[in-house]
Amino acid sequence: xxxxxxxxxxxxxxxxxxxxxxxxELLANGHTVLALTRSDASAQAAEQAGAEPLxxxxxxxxxxxxxxxxxxxxxxxxxxxxxxxxxxxxxxxxEESAALAALGEALAGSGRxxxxxxxxxxxxxxxxTEADPLSTAGPxxxxxxxxxxxxxxxxxGVRSTAVRMPRTVHNNGTxxxxxxxxxxxxxxxxxxxxxxxxQRWPAVHAxxxxxxxxxxxxxxxxGTSWHAVADEGDRVRDIATVIGSRLNLPVEAVPTExxxxxxxxxxxxxxxxxxHTRQALGWEPKHPSLLEDLENIQA
Numbered sequence: 162x163x164x165x166x167x168x169x170x171x172x173x174x175x176x177x178x179x180x181x182x183x184x185x186e187l188l189a190n191g192h193t194v195l196a197l198t199r200s201d202a203s204a205q206a207a208e209q210a211g212a213e214p215l216x217x218x219x220x221x222x223x224x225x226x227x228x229x230x231x232x233x234x235x236x237x238x239x240x241x242x243x244x245x246x247x248x249x250x251x252x253x254x255x256e257e258s259a260a261l262a263a264l265g266e267a268l269a270g271s272g273r274x275x276x277x278x279x280x281x282x283x284x285x286x287x288x289x290t291e292a293d294p295l296s297t298a299g300p301x302x303x304x305x306x307x308x309x310x311x312x313x314x315x316x317x318g319v320r321s322t323a324v325r326m327p328r329t330v331h332n333n334g335t336x337x338x339x340x341x342x343x344x345x346x347x348x349x350x351x352x353x354x355x356x357x358x359x360q361r362w363p364a365v366h367a368x369x370x371x372x373x374x375x376x377x378x379x380x381x382x383x384g385t386s387w388h389a390v391a392d393e394g395d396r397v398r399d400i401a402t403v404i405g406s407r408l409n410l411p412v413e414a415v416p417t418e419x420x421x422x423x424x425x426x427x428x429x430x431x432x433x434x435x436x437h438t439r440q441a442l443g444w445e446p447k448h449p450s451l452l453e454d455l456e457n458i459q460a
Contacts (some may be wrong), residue, residue, distance in 0.1 A: 359400025
């Protein structure tokens with residue numbers, strides 16, 4: 162396929178916060194979209210967005226293979242996002258691992274792109290870069306192993322790449338870790354933050370992230386990783402302060418354990434850089450920063 166030619170793209174997770182923005186970005190740039198949909202509601206949402214729905218879930222490996230076989234490229238975004246217990250998280254990781262393997266099987270030897278999603282890595286003492294490896298240990302280490310295996314498909318004729326997402330992907334004041342802090346604040350009556358609040362979280366607007374997924378699909382070389390980071394690191398106390406202001410709630414430090422499964426991740430300083438991504442792919446975030454976007458929270 163000639164560079165710049167329209168592509169028929171199979172996408173998983175195409176009706177979520179990030180996926181719906183990616184679908185719109187693809188369609189606006191001349192591509193067509195086949196979207197995996199788990200329900201009548203998501204199928205209807207996909208159709209209304211201009212995509213063709215393909216009914217199935219991440220667990221339906223034959224459906225995934227069929228979708229990939231019909232496409233010029235694949236973008237994988239779906240994940241269970243069930244962090245309620247270590248067991249639920251492990252189940253989601255295992256499901257995603259099998260799904261990525263099935264998609265890779267279908268694309269092997271074709272030279273077609275497979276763009277998958279990961280998180281920016283945590284590197285003690287500095288901002289992580291695209292050259293840093295993903296963690297394969299800890300509660301989400303299985304996702305790191307799955308994405309690493311997908312990148313290794315480059316040796317089997319798949320143009321596999323990974324777009325690494327920051328801890329908060331936001332749009333209109335919702336989404337990501339900041340969205341979780343907002344939800345917890347509504348429930349508890351306190352806009353809380355773990356530790357001293359000096360730890361930094363990177364962030365990106367969903368519409369800017371969508372552009373990077375398209376650029377990776379169209380341009381990225383096999384085996385490469387990219388950082389969808391617009392804000393290198395906002396202090397969690399600053400995030401909690403805006404949330405408290407919008408919800409008219411007190412802003413206070415709260416025990417790390419009160420955040421459950423994600424507590425230790427919430428408490429970690431984890432800034433991230435996207436200098437290489439911007440230079441190599443020409444990606445330029447243009448939408449509001451996290452702290453600006455949080456002003457859209459409705460009390």
